[in-house]
Amino acid sequence: MANQFEIQQNFGRQGDTATIPLVDEFVGTPHFVIQVMSQIFLYDNILGQTLFAGVVNDPILLTTGPNRNEWQLKCTDFTFYADNSTPVYGPDFNGYTADAIVVSLTQQANCGITARPVSQGGYVAPAVVLPSVGVPYQSLSSAWRLLASLASQVTPYGWYVDENLELHFYDSSTAINSGVTFTTSPTVAGSTAEGHIALDEQYGYEWDGTTVHNRILVQGASQTIYAFLEGPPTDVFGGDGVTMAWPLRYTFAGVQSLRVNNRVVQVTQLSPGEPPDGTASWYAQENNNGAWFLTADSAPARGTVLQFWYNYSIPIIAQVNDRASQQTYAGPNGGIFGEYISDSSLTTASMALARAQRERVEYSFAVERITFNTSPDFLGWVRAGQTFTLANQWVPDTQNGYAWGLNDTFLVVQNRIQFTNGGYRQMQIQAVRI
Numbered sequence: 001m002a003n004q005f006e007i008q009q010n011f012g013r014q015g016d017t018a019t020i021p022l023v024d025e026f027v028g029t030p031h032f033v034i035q036v037m038s039q040i041f042l043y044d045n046i047l048g049q050t051l052f053a054g055v056v057n058d059p060i061l062l063t064t065g066p067n068r069n070e071w072q073l074k075c076t077d078f079t080f081y082a083d084n085s086t087p088v089y090g091p092d093f094n095g096y097t098a099d100a101i102v103v104s105l106t107q108q109a110n111c112g113i114t115a116r117p118v119s120q121g122g123y124v125a126p127a128v129v130l131p132s133v134g135v136p137y138q139s140l141s142s143a144w145r146l147l148a149s150l151a152s153q154v155t156p157y158g159w160y161v162d163e164n165l166e167l168h169f170y171d172s173s174t175a176i177n178s179g180v181t182f183t184t185s186p187t188v189a190g191s192t193a194e195g196h197i198a199l200d201e202q203y204g205y206e207w208d209g210t211t212v213h214n215r216i217l218v219q220g221a222s223q224t225i226y227a228f229l230e231g232p233p234t235d236v237f238g239g240d241g242v243t244m245a246w247p248l249r250y251t252f253a254g255v256q257s258l259r260v261n262n263r264v265v266q267v268t269q270l271s272p273g274e275p276p277d278g279t280a281s282w283y284a285q286e287n288n289n290g291a292w293f294l295t296a297d298s299a300p301a302r303g304t305v306l307q308f309w310y311n312y313s314i315p316i317i318a319q320v321n322d323r324a325s326q327q328t329y330a331g332p333n334g335g336i337f338g339e340y341i342s343d344s345s346l347t348t349a350s351m352a353l354a355r356a357q358r359e360r361v362e363y364s365f366a367v368e369r370i371t372f373n374t375s376p377d378f379l380g381w382v383r384a385g386q387t388f389t390l391a392n393q394w395v396p397d398t399q400n401g402y403a404w405g406l407n408d409t410f411l412v413v414q415n416r417i418q419f420t421n422g423g424y425r426q427m428q429i430q431a432v433r434i
Contacts, residue, residue, distance in 0.1 A: 005419040007042075007052050009384035011412065012148050012158020015079025015141070016384070018042070018052045022071040034059045034071050041163065047192060049381050051417075053163030055080045078113060078161040082141035085111040090135035090143075098127035098151035101135070102144065102169050109140040115167040123162075125170035127151040131350035144169065153357045155434075158413075160385050168385065172411050172434045178382040182374065182429075183391040192380035195427075197392070198373040202428060205395045209366040213339035214325035216363075218356040220316035220346030227256040227309040234312065237294070239304030245295040250312030252284050252292040259307040260300065267294070267308075284310065318352035322364035339363070368398065368433035370410065376424040384415045387434065409434055 007018045020040065024031050036059055042052040058074035076083070088105045096104075099117060102124055106115035116122020130150055135143055148157040148169070155171040162168060182195040197203065227234050234256075237246040255267045260282075268277065270285040276297060283295045294308055326335035339359060346352045370390065382388055390410050396402040410431035419425050 007415075007417040009160075009412075009415040009417075011160065011385040011414070012156075013145070015083065015161065016052065016054065016077040018054065018073075018075040018077075020052075020073040020075060022073065024069040024071070026067055026069075030069055034061075034073060040073065040075055044381065046379070047381055050163040051381065052077065054078055078163075078165050079141055081111040081165075082106075082109065082113055082144070082161065083139055085109040085140040087137040088135065088140050088143050089137045090133070093130065093133040093135065095129060095131060096133070097129050098147050098157070099124045099169065101130070101133060102127075102147050102167070105135065105140060105143050105147075106167060111140060113140070113161055113165050113167055115169070123166055123168040123170070125174045127157065127169075127171070128153050128354075130354065132348050133351075134345070134347070149358065150354065152362060153354055154361060156362055158385060160383075172387075175385060175387045175411055175434075177409075178380075178386040178388050178412075180380050180382050181389040181391055182372070184393050185391065189377045190379055191377075195378035195380065195382075195388075196375040198375050200373055203372045205368075205370045205392070207366045207368055207398070209329075211363050212325070212329065212337050212366055213359060213363045214322040214329070215319070215336050215338045216341065216356045216359045217317065217319045217338065218341045218343065218346065218352045218359075220318075220348075220352040220355075221344045222251075222313040222315050223347075223349075224253050224311055224313050225250075226311050229257055229309055233259075233307040233309050235294070235308045235310075237306040237308070239300030239302060239306065241302045242299050244297075244299045245293045246306070248284075248292040248294060248308075248310070248312075250292075250310075250314065252286070252310055253313045254311040255284060256309035256311060258282055258294070258309070259305075261305055262307075316346060316349050316352050318349060318356045320353070320356040320360050322360050325364040328365070369430065370395075370433075371428070371430045374427040374429065376420065376426055378427070382412055382415065382427065382429070384412045387411050388431070390431070 005021055009016045038056045040056050043050050054075045054077035056073050056075050057080055060072040062070040064070050088108050093101050103115045115124050117124050128151055144159050148159055151157040155173050157171045159169040180193055180195055182197055184197050186196045188194055235249055258265050258267045265282055266280040267282045267284055268280040270283050272286045276283055281297045286292050329335045387409050392406045395406040396404050397406045411434050412429055412431045414430040416428040417425050
């Protein structure tokens, strides 16, 4: 066979893919044709488990002899329909929960995939309230990724589409337990509940601190602050008989009122480099460096009081710290590992704060990740997005004073399944501690 039989799964990033080879040996006429966009199901009768279900989006026919065809079926799970849906759009989701938005957009796409809340017998788990979300035109699967990211304020969210075209959208705290234990100390062989970790070149346990950030500063879009004449002026200046221009403290966004010795005068806004047009004696103008000034066509006398009420824009900024992380990783930097995020799509302070909190949850501590191959005698099944128990005598436990021997729950984030001769399968699993 030119291609190996394998399935690749990723939790919450993209649909599962599969390469499925078929051989047709015939006399006279081939037995079958695999049409593009056909649906395909791979089922384990012993387990009563669907191993893969999706769309044959790229069938390749190889003629390897006068009476022999090879088919290489490139497949994507039913996420394929969401990848290629009519673009979804939601400009004004204000005060909705992330799961409600997911359900609404999936219904809007009308691409054959069902999204139902857990309360209605579905698999879309409750999620946080998002104060204000605008979803620009994009594919449905892209919108799922966006919402999973926004929902991950307390625990990371992910998603996948199952064999019944139902969306599973949930966080690691509500992930389905596979019921499988992977161990370095085998007790049985040929089990569906116990898998054995192969100590080969793929095996490794890591504490990934490359993305640790425990002080996150998020800058969103700008917001306009409106001046009220009943309140104090935005800026106050004094004349000295010489000065004709005064720098404004803020980014100018519109005149409310200028009072010169308590007398209201007209102010005209000019573009950078634009000469005065003679309509007023006072002007608000931006220079070539982006700074704004109040200017006069003649210097006011010493002792003149200038009171300027004007609207101004300021960036939306939110900052969060994870003190526990900073104490854990104490060093010459005070344990502070900073991150700056600029995202103009964040149009409110609550949106910026939610983004900062999500980054803190996901990146405050080093991710504990294990990668390993299973031995072929494991007859069970674990998919990306499910949890399992890891019993590993060769790993120190960070949550138990680095004592040797770890027994805890892990979430599968990637899984590559290869099928060998005789139908045996080997999984290459990447999982994170939860």
